[in-house]
Every structure is written in C-alpha cells, then in structure tokens.
Amino acid sequence: VPFSRRVTLTDVAERAGVSTTTASYILNGRSAQMRISAEAERRVRDAVAALDYRPNRNARSLRTATTSTIGLITDYVASGMFASGMLSGANAAARAANHLLVIGETEGDAAIGDLLVDEMRERQVDGILYATRTTVRTALPKRMRGARVVMLNCHDPALGVPAVLPDEVSGGRIAAESLLAAGIDHGIFVVGEDPDRGAVAGPLRLAGIRDCLGERDIRLAGVISCAWGVEPAYDAVAAWLRRGNRPEALVCLNDRIAMGTYQALEGAGLDVPGEVSVVSFDGSDLASWLRPRLTSVAIPFPAMGVLGVELLLDPVRAGSSTHLVPMPLVAGDSIRSSSLKTNGLPLGPGESRL
Amino acid sequence: VPFSRRVTLTDVAERAGVSTTTASYILNGRSAQMRISAEAERRVRDAVAALDYRPNRNARSLRTATTSTIGLITDYVASGMFASGMLSGANAAARAANHLLVIGETEGDAAIGDLLVDEMRERQVDGILYATRTTVRTALPKRMRGARVVMLNCHDPALGVPAVLPDEVSGGRIAAESLLAAGIDHGIFVVGEDPDRGAVAGPLRLAGIRDCLGERDIRLAGVISCAWGVEPAYDAVAAWLRRGNRPEALVCLNDRIAMGTYQALEGAGLDVPGEVSVVSFDGSDLASWLRPRLTSVAIPFPAMGVLGVELLLDPVRAGSSTHLVPMPLVAGDSIRSSSLKTNGLPLGPGESRL
DNA sequence: CTGTTAGCGCCTTCAA
C-alpha cells in the first residue's frame, strides 16, 4: 500500500458523531442546501483535519461516472522544445478547472495510440485531447469515435470534431506587416517553402504573407526552397547568396530556418538587420538566443493548450468547428528600424558585429 | 456521458452464458489456473469482442487498491526544451509496464505542489515521481511523506528517499577526456562557473574536469564566470578575449553558454575548432544546430525518466539511495582533430568559414 | 470447473 493508513468517510462520520450522509453533504458543499447544523459541520471539518481524510476518487467516480481527469494523447508533444508549451497550457487550464491530466505519447505509432485510448477510456477520463507536435491534417483514430474529444494542432476535415489550430494565415500577415512597418517594400523573399513537405503551416503562412503584400500592391520577390532545419536552410541560402542574390528582407518559415539563414548571411558578410532584415515563425527560445535576437511570429502553444481544455470541458462552446488562435509577434532586433535605411542599429555596450 | 454506452462485465458474462466470476478469471488471465473450459473461454472472448467491452478500472481499483497509474509532479519539466525528455522517458517506461502517467506542474509554487500531491493521492496513484528541471538539492514536500516516491533530478539529503541524478562528476571527466584525446593538454578554460548560483551541477562538473586533468598533471588554466545563459556568456567571453586572453579549449558548463561563447569567438575572429576547441554540457538540440556542431556531454534525461519509473515500480531495487545515470558524450565537430595542430578541418561542400 | 455472495468507498433516494 503506497500510502500509510486509509481513512474513509465512515471514519470521519464516526469521529464527528454523524452519519456518512451528513458528512458527505458537508464535504460536497451542500450543507447549506441541506440545512446542516453549524455544529455538525464544525465537528465534521475537525474530524477531516484530525484524520487527514482524503476522499477516494475512484469510489466517487464509480458512483458519478466522472473523474475530473482528462486524457492527453500526443505524438511527440512532450519531447522537443516546441509543442511542450501546449502541455503546460493544458496543464494549467486543467488545474484551474480542478482537473488532472493523464498523458500518453504515441511516438508516431498508431497501435500505441489505440492502446492509449483504451487505457484512458478504461480510466473513465472525462474527455481526450488529441494533440500533434506539428500542425497536420490527420484522421482521428477510430477508437476515439464517440468520445468527447478536442483535436489540438491538428484536424480531421472529414469529421465534425472541434479542433484548435494556430491562425497561420493571420500569422503570415503579421510577419509581412512587421516588415512593411519598417518601411521595407521590396526585395522580400521567403525561405523554407518545401514542395515535398506534407505539413500544412507553410502554405498558410505563405498565403498570409502574399495576401498582406498584395493588398499594398507589393510582390513577393521570391521563395528559397529548403527543408525545415538549420542545415538545409544554411545550405540553401548560402548557395542562393553565392549566386549573387541580395535581399532586403527574408521571411523564414520557422526559427531553425532562420538560424541557418543567419549563419549563411554571416558567411556572406551581410549584417542583420543593417543590410538584411529577418523575420520568422515559431517564437521558440532559439529566437531569443540568436544575435541579434530574432523577431518571430510565435505559435501560441500555451494558449492552444488552455483553449483545448476549456473546449473539452464546455462542449457548447466547442461546437464542432475549428477554433483559430492568434499568433503573437515576439519582437527581436532582426528587423531594421524604420527610420534607418541601410545601416544597422547602434551597438550596445560590449557588442561587436564583426 | 463522454462515451456512448457502457458495457459491464455482467453484460459479457450474460452474453457468454457464464457467471461474472468466470468471466473475470478469464479476463485476468487466470483461466488456466482456475481450469476454465476452453469452450467458456471462447464464448467470453467472443462476447468481449462483440460488445467492445472495456473493464472499468475505477471499479477494479476500488477492489484492488491499485491503479496502474503513477503520478509525476514537476516544477517546469513539461516546458522548456531540456527536461521534457525526462517526461518522454518516464512515459515510455510507464507504457512498458502497462501504466499511465498523470502529471502536474507546480510552476515553482509549493502550494500547487501540495495540491497536486493531494489530487494524486485521492486518485490512488501507485506512486509519485517528483522531478525538477534543474538538478537541485531540495526538501521533499511534507505531503509526500509516507508515499511511495522517487525523486528525479533532485534529492533530499535529509531523507532516505530514492533519487535519480545524472552522474555529473563522471560527466566532467568525460568532457575533459574528450579534449585530452584530441591532444589538448594546456590552455583549457572553463566558462560558466557562477559563484552566485545555487544549483548543484556546476561544481560537480568542474570537479570532474579538475579530477581528470589532475590525474594527468594538467592544470586547469582558469575559469570565466558568468550566469548560465547565452547573453551573459557572450558578454563574459567577449570581454575576456578583449583582454587579450587566447585559450586552446573552452569547456562550457552548458549549451547556452557554448552558444554565447561561439558568438564571442566569432566576434574575435577565432575559428572553432581550428583555433579553439569547445566542449559543453547538456546535449540539447541546440548543440546540433550550431556551426560547427557542438560536442556536448548530454544530461541523460530520457534514461533518468525510465529509471525513475522502474525504481518506483521496484522498491527493492530502489532502496533508499541515490542512483547515478551516466552522461553520454554527443560528438560534434567543435573539438579539433587530434592529428592537426592549429588548423581547422577541411571544409565540406558548400561550407564556408568566413 | 462454475456460481453465489460480500464488500471496496462513496453518493443519493427515500423515510423519519
């Protein structure tokens, strides 16, 4: 037995000299409604404290068919630096609603996913959050049909399951606007569009960028294709620069691409943001570690986790539609100041730009 | 009710034409022991499949006082890119032992911690993992006394509670050895020792480094103090280089320090690894993103999570002592090749060193 | 080999 001695409601009632019914009412906050005597209430509360009584939620759940526990099934969300914020947000929201989270990671294996669904159903969770690390269109496992479920960072267009997604198109607009606000109106290139990629964020971000520029009659100057990693971005941008290209601004489709882009720009002796402005997507820690600090449109992982839990607990609000969460701009120092033309910002103390 | 219709063991037994007892024995794998007829077993299994029956674990737990669920209470482990690996490891190990993890994040608030302990006790978890993001010496919350618990990445010297910690001293030796193996035997400095810091990893890593060098009669050339972040490290190392110091190798006490160090070395026009070798601790993703890739002694978070769960499930093995987990060296390209003296490695295709 | 029975701890209808 993991915990010393088990104290039951009967023990409490006995010690307080009342019936378990009375004790139960009091502990469930129904003493007023049931007009329990103040005296009885006091004695029960004293007994609870004296005995360090904790209700057995399994017993309660058996009666009430509710567990105050929600399941969170993810592919790799717990790992990696990115989507783990979703976990934190979900956890905080669950805590705020007096719930606990039981989690499971599939590591991409559908069989494990099915297993986890079963395990959670057997534990009578009040609902399941189905989350993915990367924003994707995906089929909700059949096992989940009939369960109360909210999809996090993914969606199944075929089903009417509520989903929470970052508002990528608006995010793209925000990125573009951050450049326009600095007076940059030409020579804007995108880094990262990769035709092979199945994920859904890239095209949406690109669409938002194009929309925003288009409204100002500005043409996107071009797209540099590469896979979404540091090395591929470095290789692609370095090669592109060697071909003599010179951008005013680069919109990197994620922070790792931006890191590779920084390395390539540096290799070419181009100063950020003096000669080239850079804006990115993700808003990861990495953005704040780069020099100069990277301006990035953040994926609102914590907010998505929070909303996911709230929707799970409020089916009316959830409906069966998709909920878009705005992407906040995390300002860094990688976009040139609007007043300057081609020079960099003044150097801070102890800074060097090489 | 989150899930459609509830099927009970009684339904299964009825459909199979046996008693619930028989059905129960069969489903718990005791049919051989109880010598149940093959015919009965087949009918029961058919019924289970036909009805899509799932046992109600709450009911079972009420009887057995065991939940196949373990609690994981952390400060910020879910967030951040580092310790989340612990969660993954714990999750995988739990899965392997047919358990599920229920998690809670305290966000550093002891009151929330107490609350979470209560919530988990109420849910009758089989044990609790108490984990911290940073390796620390800390007091186990009083609420946990009497619970089956394993401390992860932290320990309470006053209590005889089993703990899992990275083997930092050996890690320090490994870092030092990686330099010695490259023929570097002088001009070795450490970056990051910060006298103000309460955490425990720094001194241990430093001790390991000193031990290893000392055995070869090599003196550590010096220590550059700074807080454990990118900016502070950049500032400290840049200032130190400006004073004319020129190291053979820098041992950075974590990867973010190494990133700042890279930036400072670059600012001073010093090539890594051609002119200065760098080795670090953490083994985070960041290490693989830097150019050249950073050689880093990894904190074995996943392995720690695995071991934590295993110990929680096996008290005999756990005992009441501290279990050290070895830190693996993640090789990068930031240490000069042993055959070369001061030149860098040959450039790969598409690479530039500026 | 299988069925009957008695709880696990809690909530809740019904009576008093």
Add this chain to the structure above:
DNA sequence: TTGAAGGCGCTAACAG
C-alpha cells in the same frame, strides 16, 4: 435536519 439502505463495476473468498 439526519439516518438507513442500495448500488456504481469489479474481484475474490467460499461453496458447490
């Protein structure tokens, strides 16, 4: 205002 009693779904003596 309080108490008695039944049952949530499952397991495990104890009989047959």
